[in-house]
Amino acid sequence: MSVAPTSTLVVKVGSSSVVDDDGRISTGMLDKLATEVAACRRDGMSVVIVTSGAIAAGRPQLGIEAGASVDDSVLRAASAVGQTSLMRAFEIALAAHGLLAGQILLAPTDFMFRNRYLKSRGTLQALLQLGVVPIINENDPIADEEIRFGDNDRLSALVAHLIEASKLILLTDTAGLFTADPRVDDTASLIEEIIEIDQTLEAAAGGPRSEQSKGGMASKLAAAKIATWSGVETVIAFAGRDHVVVEAAAGTPGVGTTFRAKDQRLSARKLWIGFALPASGRVVVDDGARQALQAKQRSLLSAGVVAVEGGFDIDDAVEIVDTDGQVFAKGRVRWTSADIEANAGRQTAELPEALGDEVIHRDDLVILPQ
Ligand code: GLU
Numbered sequence: 072m073s074v075a076p077t078s079t080l081v082v083k084v085g086s087s088s089v090v091d092d093d094g095r096i097s098t099g100m101l102d103k104l105a106t107e108v109a110a111c112r113r114d115g116m117s118v119v120i121v122t123s124g125a126i127a128a129g130r131p132q133l134g135i136e137a138g139a140s141v142d143d144s145v146l147r148a149a150s151a152v153g154q155t156s157l158m159r160a161f162e163i164a165l166a167a168h169g170l171l172a173g174q175i176l177l178a179p180t181d182f183m184f185r186n187r188y189l190k191s192r193g194t195l196q197a198l199l200q201l202g203v204v205p206i207i208n209e210n211d212p213i214a215d216e217e218i219r220f221g222d223n224d225r226l227s228a229l230v231a232h233l234i235e236a237s238k239l240i241l242l243t244d245t246a247g248l249f250t251a252d253p254r255v256d257d258t259a260s261l262i263e264e265i266i267e268i269d270q271t272l273e274a275a276a277g278g279p280r281s282e283q284s285k286g287g288m289a290s291k292l293a294a295a296k297i298a299t300w301s302g303v304e305t306v307i308a309f310a311g312r313d314h315v316v317v318e319a320a321a322g323t324p325g326v327g328t329t330f331r332a333k334d335q336r337l338s339a340r341k342l343w344i345g346f347a348l349p350a351s352g353r354v355v356v357d358d359g360a361r362q363a364l365q366a367k368q369r370s371l372l373s374a375g376v377v378a379v380e381g382g383f384d385i386d387d388a389v390e391i392v393d394t395d396g397q398v399f400a401k402g403r404v405r406w407t408s409a410d411i412e413a414n415a416g417r418q419t420a421e422l423p424e425a426l427g428d429e430v431i432h433r434d435d436l437v438i439l440p441q
Pocket of ligand 1: 085086122123124125126127150208209211221222223224
């Protein structure tokens with residue numbers, strides 16, 4: 072086995088960069104990516120690729136026109152066909168540099184169940200140590216409509232945390248994040264550095280640009296939020312730019328939009344609760360509880376609970392909202408929704424004995440970026 076590399080990049084490339092409008096895999100783009108991966112590896116880094124494009128590449132092979140409305144099972148079938156072609160193309164492109172590709176298909180449940188999460192991490196680490204370039208996509212053929220990632224941006228951010236990557240590079244069809252939509256406003260300029268992702272920025276991010284791309288800027292911002300919250304610097308840059316991966320890795324000015332990482336590194340458990348587990352309901356809390364949770368990192372007690380929305384079980388994840396309806400935290404409950412509702416507002420001393428003291432223990436609680 073080779074020596075474990077000191078830093079790992081997660082490079083995500085979208086459908087619109089990998090597949091052209093006719094559904095042909097862009098071998099030029101894959102060759103360029105493979106050349107950049109090889110250069111990064113010569114510089115002592117290792118690279119994980121998260122790629123989209125399976126559905127876009129599979130559709131024409133099955134005679135399904137872009138934009139045609141077809142059953143979801145047919146799209147899943149298209150992804151199964153396209154994924155094979157995509158992997159073959161990556162295999163050929165990497166082989167030209169003496170590199171091996173290894174495919175991993177992930178579903179949200181792989182991040183929800185801790186044993187699968189650890190297993191995915193172990194396999195990725197083994198691939199990297201063996202010098203293989205892992206190529207990841209969502210497991211579209213078995214994706215559940217309700218809980219699928221749907222875009223690979225969030226998936227790539229979770230992968231970056233999973234393997235404690237040094238950088239997440241989101242390659243797309245624009246140069247980065249602009250002050251306004253450059254398609255309609257010619258005074259728009261590239262924002263080179265972002266320290267904090269706030270609501271103004273989120274409002275400025277537009278939807279997808281093309282038929283092929285699922286995510287758009289809003290989903291890239293959401294991914295950057297997850298990654299930077301887990302201590303991973305994130306860069307959004309133009310996939311077609313020369314040496315984009317090498318320059319983004321080196322932090323070359325003007326390469327795209329860079330989001331600075333937070334100093335904190337959320338534990339795997341907290342990131343998992345905050346960003347991977349879907350919320351099964353909501354717990355509304357009063358101002359005192361919000362303060363205690365946010366400023367003092369306390370556990371949530373029944374005394375601070377005002378109301379419950381939805382039905383959920385012990386260990387389910389819920390959003391925690393203040394009385395203005397603002398979601399500010401997420402956590403895993405130790406009580407059922409029925410018990411929380413029945414005891415809302417009660418002091419701990421007044422609780423039935425069978426219930427523990429905490430509705431949500433502080434170890435299971437994540438304060439979300441606002
Ligand atoms: N996983 C999907 C595919 O490979 C695409 C998701 C995305 O566009 O981000 O076709």
